[in-house]
Amino acid sequence: MAHPKVREVRAFVLRGGGADYHDQGGGHWIDDRIATPMSRYPDYRDSRQSFGINVLGTLVVEVEAEDGTIGFAVTTGGEPAAFIVERHLARFVEGRDPREVEKIWDQMYFSTQYYGRKGLVVNAISGVDLAIWDLLGRLREEPVHAMIGGAVRNELQFYATGARPDLAKEMGFIGGKMPLRHAPAEGNEGLREAVDAIGEMRARVGPDFWLMLDCWMALDLDYATRLAHAAHEHGLKWIEEALSPDDYWGYAQLKRDVPKGMLVTTGEHEATRWGFRMLLEMECCDIIQPDVGWCGGLTELLKISALADAHGKLVIPHGSSVYSYHFVATRHNSPFAEYLMMAPKADEVVPMFSPQLIGEPVPKDGRLKIAELDKPGFGVELNRDLAMARPYAR
Ligand SMILES: C[C@H](O)[C@H](O)[C@@H](O)[C@@H](O)C(=O)O
Numbered sequence: 001m002a003h004p005k006v007r008e009v010r011a012f013v014l015r016g017g018g019a020d021y022h023d024q025g026g027g028h029w030i031d032d033r034i035a036t037p038m039s040r041y042p043d044y045r046d047s048r049q050s051f052g053i054n055v056l057g058t059l060v061v062e063v064e065a066e067d068g069t070i071g072f073a074v075t076t077g078g079e080p081a082a083f084i085v086e087r088h089l090a091r092f093v094e095g096r097d098p099r100e101v102e103k104i105w106d107q108m109y110f111s112t113q114y115y116g117r118k119g120l121v122v123n124a125i126s127g128v129d130l131a132i133w134d135l136l137g138r139l140r141e142e143p144v145h146a147m148i149g150g151a152v153r154n155e156l157q158f159y160a161t162g163a164r165p166d167l168a169k170e171m172g173f174i175g176g177k178m179p180l181r182h183a184p185a186e187g188n189e190g191l192r193e194a195v196d197a198i199g200e201m202r203a204r205v206g207p208d209f210w211l212m213l214d215c216w217m218a219l220d221l222d223y224a225t226r227l228a229h230a231a232h233e234h235g236l237k238w239i240e241e242a243l244s245p246d247d248y249w250g251y252a253q254l255k256r257d258v259p260k261g262m263l264v265t266t267g268e269h270e271a272t273r274w275g276f277r278m279l280l281e282m283e284c285c286d287i288i289q290p291d292v293g294w295c296g297g298l299t300e301l302l303k304i305s306a307l308a309d310a311h312g313k314l315v316i317p318h319g320s321s322v323y324s325y326h327f328v329a330t331r332h333n334s335p336f337a338e339y340l341m342m343a344p345k346a347d348e349v350v351p352m353f354s355p356q357l358i359g360e361p362v363p364k365d366g367r368l369k370i371a372e373l374d375k376p377g378f379g380v381e382l383n384r385d386l387a388m389a390r391p392y393a394r
């Protein structure tokens, strides 16, 4: 059966939420005072947007086949990623059979290895890869999960990330992950405040609800270790991304030193099978959390997942909407998923990548039936009413 080739790849940019979910308006919990590596500078403590967490915006990649079928995906990357897609990556996709995901990925990665390997370039590669998978699903009239091995469960269960784990419990989520507000530069007072906040939230959610802490790369090994031990009395299920993603040695030590029963997680800012091999072989964490829009796309996440499985580790992707749901549905070592609470007060469930994806499924009572994903590709449409620009049109 003849398979249409790719006719054109297009890269657009979008602002305001969506895949670049930190790009929110004022008063949103996600841009409240949250600890980051920039917290060592007082000027950048009150808001992550003050140091530019949302400078990139969303990258939209469209891959159109000769028969007019269009696959698309969104990720974080904005204009610089659009440049890389149009000026560099498109040549490895246009004119090709979209079924050649492996060869296309290999050429996109190794042609950009001299300036890429992680971060923005791999975000761009991820966006193209996800758009190709969406196109393949549309051409074959199959959901992505059916093309990567089929579902191993009939529903997904979610923990919620946001300022209100207590409300997340009422909404049926299996756990709540709260952001850390203070970093080492703010001294022991900040550490005490963090422990008190965890204790106060534990009192609200009761003894069995999963409570996690997201440290967003903000800590050093000593502080993270002290924080883990001080918070242990409140039953913290895991301490997330406590150190710089490059500090594999620190993570390995932290994992050895945290209290028994507390998990160490990281990986949302790691990329490719080689980056995750480091985390796994150096015993850096108990759970890896790749973002499928940042780690290399679905083609690479499947490799990362197999590596983790061989190491007996869970793969719980960083919140990335439908792009990770189809993956989680098909992996036995991905028993639950993250749901980013994107309502400004984290007090209601709204579509994670709102307003960019039409038909984006949202969990009910913290769960999502796989049947809701049974549409071609990733099962969503791009909201074309949004103001999109194609800055590097060819
Ligand atoms: C809540 C965290 O500070 C980040 O904003 C969040 O996007 C990420 O770290 C996560 O794990 O969801």
Ligand SMILES: [Mg+2]
Binding pocket: 214, 216, 240, 241, 268
């Ligand atoms: Mg995180």
